[in-house]
Amino acid sequence: MxxxxxxxxxxxxxxxxxxxxxxxxxxxxxxxxxxxxxxxxxxFAYLPFVRLSGLPLVSYRxxxxxxxxxxxxxxxxxxxxxxxxxxxxxxxxxxxxxxxxxxxxxxxxxxxxxxxxxxxxxxxxxxxxxxxxxxxxxxxxxxxxxxxxxxxxxxxxxxxxxxxxxxxxxxxxxxxxxxGMPSEPDWERAARAAIRKTTRIMLRTPLPLIGVRGIEWLARAVERLPTAADTARAKQYVGHIVRMQEEIGTGGGGFRYMYAAFLEEVAPLCKRPALVGLGAELVDIGDRWREFALATARMIRDRDPLDVRRLASLLRALATRERVFFVALDKAAR
Amino acid sequence: MYARGADGKLALTPSRGWEVEEIVTLQAVKACDELAETARQRAKAGQASTLEYHMHRARMDVALLSQASGIWRWRVRWHLRPRVFARLSPALRQRYAAALGIDVARLDALD
CATH class of the missing domain: 3.90.70.10 (Cysteine proteinases)
Incomplete structure (x- = not known):
């Protein structure tokens, strides 16, 4: 053997x-x-035209x-x-x-x-x-x-x-x-290029379904879910959004925690201590994603009445925070 | 998942998920099981073919079964009728069984 x-x-x-x-x-x-x-x-991507068993593709990576x-x-x-x-x-x-x-x-x-x-x-x-x-x-x-x-x-x-x-x-x-063999990168260059690519995608993708604007579009779609006739379907939909940010498979909070760990780890390597603080901010954003998940789960379990307005406003708040965060990250990596 | 360790650094800590994740996963599993159960009832009552049951049991829908078996979507839908399915050729049955990952003989069973 x-x-x-x-x-x-x-x-x-x-x-x-x-x-x-x-x-x-x-x-x-x-x-x-x-x-x-x-x-x-x-x-972040919200692609309503790609359907996974009838639900739109929502991706955090x-x-x-x-x-x-x-x-x-x-x-x-x-x-x-x-x-x-x-x-x-x-x-x-x-x-x-x-x-x-x-x-x-x-x-x-x-x-x-x-x-x-x-x-x-x-x-x-x-x-x-x-x-x-x-x-x-x-x-x-x-x-x-x-x-x-x-x-x-x-x-x-x-x-x-x-x-x-x-x-x-x-x-x-x-x-x-x-x-071939991978080699230790020039951390300063590699990290800056990688971070700036991420901020570019999150802030400046021409398509409004991708990046921070994608979160806002998703919020609008959630708000417009028909809830009067069929709450089961709306629950499936919001449950699906949460399932895509699951713990096992993403590190929780829709990959935000994992990226925060990256920022923290890379900060000393590329000599940009500001990234540590931004990592902490991103952990907080990850916590907000978990709050959204918790609110959704409570509605699915009927512990709270299904309120798509509230879920949409939570998503909008997340979009606002992520926009501020990525602008700051963009500056820090310049 | 990633969480702050004792040293204040973010690190991977073992996690079996939290309650929220379990709720949404079970929600999806339950939705699949419900579809399978409805299909089973329908097949019992002669309103649908057993193929519909096996399709949902494999957590598939018509689109996916069509892609997995290489049979056109409208044909798959046609085969969901019990009378059509009863007369299906062995070759087609073999393809469905392979796509669903079960024995050909089990296609008729409602287990």
């Missing part, structure tokens, strides 16, 4: 967790928050693969990605890479991964995990899933199904692995 010396570490978000583990294995110990921040993965791609430039290395037309090809390629002793990241559907707890098994295709070896006797893959506490095993049949699931964001067997 060939198991390279890989140590599993739990993270809170799949993609940043995978990349941080991958980089750590290849000699550049970087925290999950750092991987998240350096690739400018924080965002950049689209899948942004972290994998975004780390290449600051860390000066390339990631090789491959997709496959047929499952057979994809399985053979993964097995060959593993036999070479490589650590391979891959995209899979959560629904078909048997080790996932049943309550998490929705048809979400953009989950990321690491495979670090194969049990030669049973052929099972040795899996390091960053959202779980312990390493897992997964039978080849199930893995094939998960990797070649179809539907929105179909993984098509995507695998990725580093080519």
């Amino acid at each position: 060939t198991v390279p010396s890989f140590t599993h570490q739990q993270a809170s978000h799949c993609e940043s967790g995978v990349m941080s583990a991958l980089l750590r294995h290849y000699g550049l110990p970087i925290s999950e928050a750092m991987a998240f921040g350096l690739s400018s993965a924080l965002c 950049m689209p899948p693969r942004a972290i994998v791609r975004g780390l290449q430039k600051p860390l000066g290395f390339r990631m090789c990605s491959e997709r496959f037309r047929s499952p057979e090809e994809g399985i053979a390629r993964l097995d060959r890479l593993l036999d070479d002793g490589r650590l391979v990241g891959l995209q899979a559907s959560v629904f078909w991964l048997p080790y996932m707890p049943p309550d998490f098994r929705f048809h979400f295709n953009a989950h990321n995990l690491l495979v670090y070896g194969r049990d030669e006797a049973s052929g099972e893959y040795l899996v390091s899933d960053p959202v779980l506490e312990d390493p897992q095993r997964c039978a080849p049949v199930d893995m094939a199904k998960a990797r070649f699931a179809r539907g929105a964001l179909a993984p098509k067997g995507l695998i990725y692995y580093p080519a």
Whole structure:
């Protein structure tokens, strides 16, 4: 049995967790928050024309693969990605890479991964995990899933199904692995570029559905939910907004806490102490997101009457605060 | 999740989520289960095919089942009728079973 010396570490978000583990294995110990921040993965997007089982796409981060791609430039290395037309090809390629002793990241559907707890098994295709070896006797893959506490095993049949699931964001067997060695970046430049990319997206995306304005648009959509005839549907809708900022998978508060950890960590490296204070401010904003979540959950459980106006005003307050915050962050990173 | 540790620094602390998350997750799970249960009742009463039940049990909808099986959406919808489904060819049944991840024989069962 060939198991390279890989140590599993739990993270809170799949993609940043995978990349941080991958980089750590290849000699550049970087925290999950750092991987998240350096690739400018924080965002807000409300895309009503993309429907997930009838509900609009609400996202608190950049689209899948942004972290994998975004780390290449600051860390000066390339990631090789491959997709496959047929499952057979994809399985053979993964097995060959593993036999070479490589650590391979891959995209899979959560629904078909048997080790996932049943309550998490929705048809979400953009989950990321690491495979670090194969049990030669049973052929099972040795899996390091960053959202779980312990390493897992997964039978080849199930893995094939998960990797070649179809539907929105179909993984098509995507695998990725580093080519070349990542190197310690010029922190000052890399951090500034990453932060300014985030503030640009949050403040100045031409499309009003993305960034701070996206939160305002979402507030308006929440306010207009029909509640007279059908409260169940409105509850589904607001519950969905909260589910997207979940604790396991984002570090809570819609990734705001994780980004705050990044700011705190990067401040001494790029000699900008002001970032520590901004990190504290962002933690507070994360707390406000949790307050919104709590208010929503109480309404879903009928502890409070459903009041879409109040939820909308909470969202608007969040938008205002985030706007002030990102303007300040933009200045601090200049 | 990320929280302030004893040293005042933000760090990853183990968390199994909080109550709010559980509420919204269970809300979504319950919505799926309800759809499956309604479909089961409808299938029992002969108003829908067992395919409708298995589709919802796999937490899918028509759009997703169509993409997963490679069968056009209107055809999937057509196959949700019990009389149409009863006459389905073995090849199509095989495709549905594969897309849903169950045995062909179980397509007819309401377990």
